[in-house]
Amino acid sequence: MSEDKAVGLxxxxxxxxxxxxxxxxxxxxxxxGVAGIAPWRDQIAECGLDNAVRAVRDNGLRVTxxxxxxxxxxxxxxxxxxxLDDNRRAIDEAHALxxxxxxxxxGGLPEGSRDLVxxxxxxxxxxxxxxxxxxxxxxxxxxxxxxxxxxxxxxCINTLAQAVALCDxxxxxxPEGWLGIALDVYxxxxxxxLADVLDAVDPVRLHAFHICDxxxxxxxxxxxxxxxxDGVADIEGIARKLGALGFNGxxxxxxxxxxxxxxxxxxxxxxxLDRSLGLRQILSRSGA
Amino acid sequence: MSEDKAVGLxxxxxxxxxxxxxxxxxxxxxxxGVAGIAPWRDQIAECGLDNAVRAVRDNGLRVTxxxxxxxxxxxxxxxxxxxLDDNRRAIDEAHALxxxxxxxxxGGLPEGSRDLVxxxxxxxxxxxxxxxxxxxxxxxxxxxxxxxxxxxxxxCINTLAQAVALCDxxxxxxPEGWLGIALDVYxxxxxxxLADVLDAVDPVRLHAFHICDxxxxxxxxxxxxxxxxDGVADIEGIARKLGALGFNGxxxxxxxxxxxxxxxxxxxxxxxLDRSLGLRQILSRSGA
Numbered sequence: 001m002s003e004d005k006a007v008g009l010x011x012x013x014x015x016x017x018x019x020x021x022x023x024x025x026x027x028x029x030x031x032x033g034v035a036g037i038a039p040w041r042d043q044i045a046e047c048g049l050d051n052a053v054r055a056v057r058d059n060g061l062r063v064t065x066x067x068x069x070x071x072x073x074x075x076x077x078x079x080x081x082x083x084l085d086d087n088r089r090a091i092d093e094a095h096a097l098x099x100x101x102x103x104x105x106x107g108g109l110p111e112g113s114r115d116l117v118x119x120x121x122x123x124x125x126x127x128x129x130x131x132x133x134x135x136x137x138x139x140x141x142x143x144x145x146x147x148x149x150x151x152x153x154x155x156c157i158n159t160l161a162q163a164v165a166l167c168d169x170x171x172x173x174x175p176e177g178w179l180g181i182a183l184d185v186y187x188x189x190x191x192x193x194l195a196d197v198l199d200a201v202d203p204v205r206l207h208a209f210h211i212c213d214x215x216x217x218x219x220x221x222x223x224x225x226x227x228x229x230d231g232v233a234d235i236e237g238i239a240r241k242l243g244a245l246g247f248n249g250x251x252x253x254x255x256x257x258x259x260x261x262x263x264x265x266x267x268x269x270x271x272x273l274d275r276s277l278g279l280r281q282i283l284s285r286s287g288a
Numbered sequence: 289m290s291e292d293k294a295v296g297l298x299x300x301x302x303x304x305x306x307x308x309x310x311x312x313x314x315x316x317x318x319x320x321g322v323a324g325i326a327p328w329r330d331q332i333a334e335c336g337l338d339n340a341v342r343a344v345r346d347n348g349l350r351v352t353x354x355x356x357x358x359x360x361x362x363x364x365x366x367x368x369x370x371x372l373d374d375n376r377r378a379i380d381e382a383h384a385l386x387x388x389x390x391x392x393x394x395g396g397l398p399e400g401s402r403d404l405v406x407x408x409x410x411x412x413x414x415x416x417x418x419x420x421x422x423x424x425x426x427x428x429x430x431x432x433x434x435x436x437x438x439x440x441x442x443x444c445i446n447t448l449a450q451a452v453a454l455c456d457x458x459x460x461x462x463p464e465g466w467l468g469i470a471l472d473v474y475x476x477x478x479x480x481x482l483a484d485v486l487d488a489v490d491p492v493r494l495h496a497f498h499i500c501d502x503x504x505x506x507x508x509x510x511x512x513x514x515x516x517x518d519g520v521a522d523i524e525g526i527a528r529k530l531g532a533l534g535f536n537g538x539x540x541x542x543x544x545x546x547x548x549x550x551x552x553x554x555x556x557x558x559x560x561l562d563r564s565l566g567l568r569q570i571l572s573r574s575g576a
Binding site: 108109113114115116120147148149151152153156158159161162189190191192193214215216217218219220221231232233234 | 396397401402403404408435436437439440441444446447449450477478479480481502503504505506507508509519520521522
């Protein structure tokens with residue numbers, strides 16, 4: 001490995017969630033040469049926000065994102081408002097952690113609903129309310145399009161084009177990119193419009209780059225993500241594109257996998273570092 | 289039920305494939321008031337093409353499609369050519385059955401490949417070769433975009449926009465629509481661009497309308513399709529759109545489901561007829 005010509009790596013704590021809590025993950029990641037971390041809110045709650053802040057600071061880690069805000073479409077107005085309050089707490093946490101962004105998994109159809117257009121409208125409405133508050137807190141919001149197989153139950157924002165259009169609608173005048181996108185290879189690798197949309201996007205909107213791989217024949221809708229190199233996604237091709245656009249964040253490994261969750265966590269981290277080296281070199285060269 | 293104000297229903301034999309072979313399906317469907325059938329090629333092979341032709345003719349069934357041609361991207365030139373020959377046999381079968389179309393499930397990445405662009409190029413190349421032969425045989429080809437979760441292993445054509453663009457590229461001058469699309473609710477219901485693409489499509493390209501439902505939380509990537517009404521797809525909204533475009537085929541139920549495959553097949557058919565009545569009335573009114 002020649003790490004000196006590569007950008008650093010961030011790891012999303014979901015990748016080792018069954019093995020390590022947030023504090024231990026921060027220590028171990030840093031010890032093994034990982035440069036960044038992206039914690040989930042349940043893990044922050046578990047150890048307490050102050051301890052989480054101390055752990056990332058003491059270990060010199062960059063927080064590439066907090067997972068997650070969102071879940072905006074709700075069956076009632078009261079539930080919609082209550083969920084906005086929860087998102088406000090997420091903004092506070094992202095602020096305290098000095099995170100690059102708060103990742104928004106925008107939410108699917110309210111229970112019993114078939115109204116995708118309505119759900120998508122609620123997403124825009126919620127972000128319109130939250131964006132000025134996030135900006136006041138110095139927190140960038142990152143809409144993460146999720147794979148279409150999650151459109152019903154997790155996220156009605158399902159393509160990069162749709163996420164970018166949402167940003168441009170809610171925040172047409174946003175030269176600093178307070179609203180942007182989190183691009184996850186797993187969710188977008190298949191998209192025939194991906195290259196064209198990336199060609200047209202304002203680079204200030206690129207807040208996060210999540211990596212893992214798509215197993216050729218995926219066996220489970222949730223927990224069968226593959227380690228980089230074990231699937232068929234052209235991860236380096238996407239990295240090349242983001243590099244050319246001047247993306248200056250750290251690539252962030254996020255793997256939900258029943259297999260990797262039973263592996264020795266240090267082996268998981270070492271494999272993440274090793275298998276991401278090529279694309280981190282690509283991002284490094286692009287940034288030079 | 290008031291069938292008199294509704295267009296007829298077709299059933300794809302995959303829906304009852306574990307219960308009935310093609311001959312029995314044709315007899316039973318017709319006896320229960322089903323107007324059309326869409327056989328799979330393995331079931332045609334099982335009973336023999338002549339017997340299949342006789343069964344659909346004797347039972348007065350319209351063949352809304354033959355499943356399936358395609359699988360065009362191949363690892364070698366020889367395999368590509370061999371697969372074209374297989375597609376030629378599929379065209380012959382569709383011709384013999386006087387099918388509305390031959391459905392093309394275009395194929396995923398060749399084993400070991402990450403080159404989606406290359407795979408998509410091979411699809412266009414193959415259809416360019418086959419289209420004049422299909423036309424000479426009086427067989428319309430229907431590109432079926434498959435859900436993005438099948439992009440790697442089954443079909444690299446994953447959105448309606450992409451399928452329509454493929455048609456327009458391969459057959460820009462095609463006023464009779466020898467090349468068109470098969471729209472399956474299961475594969476496209478989530479697509480934020482669906483309505484706009486349907487607004488712009490030449491109706492002559494609409495060859496087939498497959499229906500089933502998307503279970504809110506899908507448990508299996510292949511065999512967890514839901515009966516109409518048991519999921520969250522806005523099937524009637526899509527039917528309204530197709531009706532407005534003058535679609536004059538029969539809606540075709542295609543359900544891969546470990547649950548429905550263990551049900552009494554007459555109950556499956558009765559449920560298909562019942563649960564499709566609303567959208568068949570919509571298509572009837574539109575056609576009036």
